Amino acid sequence: VEPLKLGMSDVFAGVKILAIGSGKGGVGKSTVSANLAVALAAEGVKVGLLDADIYGFSIPRILGLLDVQPTVLDENTLLPIQAYGVKLISMGNFLQEDTPVIWRGPLLIKMIEQFLNDVDWGELDYFLIDLPPGTGDVPLTIMQKFPESRLLLVTTPQETSVHVASRTAHMAQKTNIRITGIIENMAYFVCPHCGERTEIFGHGGTERMASELGVPILGRIPIEVSLREGGDIGRPVLATAPQSTSAQV
């Protein structure tokens, strides 16, 4: 494990660090991270949010910040962007939304370190990190740099997602990171025409994973068109589940 840069350990000392991960893409990690950050800020908590998905950044769109750049204080320091009471930074604040970041692993880590060291986060109570999919360079670096952090897992109920999500869980266990719990997203769909429920992505996978890992299921979020619409237009819908989650974190 690389030694922490002195500046870094001061900035985040005493801050509750929560990584939101899954291993599988498209299960709602960014949606949960953004809504959770907004929910915490609404309760008066000082919260920072790092979009650590350098290739697949999506936090700027979810929070309606597509054309906002961070303020440059000097050549080594940036001020994070603020929205809904949340301080945040993302690769999407430096690029057009459709621009590919065609980097190999080491450059990703340099960028993550800059987001951690060169951004003036100020005083924080919580620091949320929206992890990319997979169990590679970025999640590994984050878990090594923040041994005190916790992991919040997000999964959808089907087997494919649950098994890929458990890889991130096992990675956390190997690097001694505590798992706070699991959020099951897209748990069921209520038809707007007839009100009947369909479990499009099945059920039961999350329970099995929770009992295998010995962690609680902190919330279940149904498939809601308003949640998807909110993500597309940049107005995060505080789905009821994350609110109850913020109490649990």
Add this chain to the structure above:
Amino acid sequence: VEPLKLGMSDVFAGVKILAIGSGKGGVGKSTVSANLAVALAAEGVKVGLLDADIYGFSIPRILGLLDVQPTVLDENTLLPIQAYGVKLISMGNFLQEDTPVIWRGPLLIKMIEQFLNDVDWGELDYFLIDLPPGTGDVPLTIMQKFPESRLLLVTTPQETSVHVASRTAHMAQKTNIRITGIIENMAYFVCPHCGERTEIFGHGGTERMASELGVPILGRIPIEVSLREGGDIGRPVLATAPQSTSAQV
């Protein structure tokens, strides 16, 4: 670009190489890759399938091959696994499904090269590559090693997915890889109770992307519970769309 190993360029000379990508995870890349491979094989085509998602491998589950290992011919050569007439290889054939692959970039590439060089693929007409999410090490290496390959994009209709998928499209354009077209997945949901349609993930994003890139939409796949179930239990459902797609490829 690293020089191709001599053996490699011989093996894939004259083979039609199709990478299936999206940038965004969870949109159905693996589901489309597996179904497309099975559809091509059903038409008598000799097809190979590489699961290039080393961290998030899911092809073994989708094709019902969880406990199958490739046959070792000698210390440098493996025989690919065969199912449904498709020759395939995946990280999932070497590990338990829940085991995390905690590697940094360079090891990923070593593994991809072994899958390309040390597997005895035999005679092939088509070689399908199921890309991981993102625009990093693996897609970059594949596009550099196979300049003649084509890219099939998979997206779901909502803005977030379309913008992340376009990053992979722009990456392909930068590396002079032709895009064959786009498959729109999870296009709409038909309620099993009342038969009404809901566009859970919106509509219109794919058309905009197709016209911006100047490529056709090759097929639309609705959200179908049977497709998800087939993926969970390892019996690929030949959704009607990929069949019409195999004609287009």
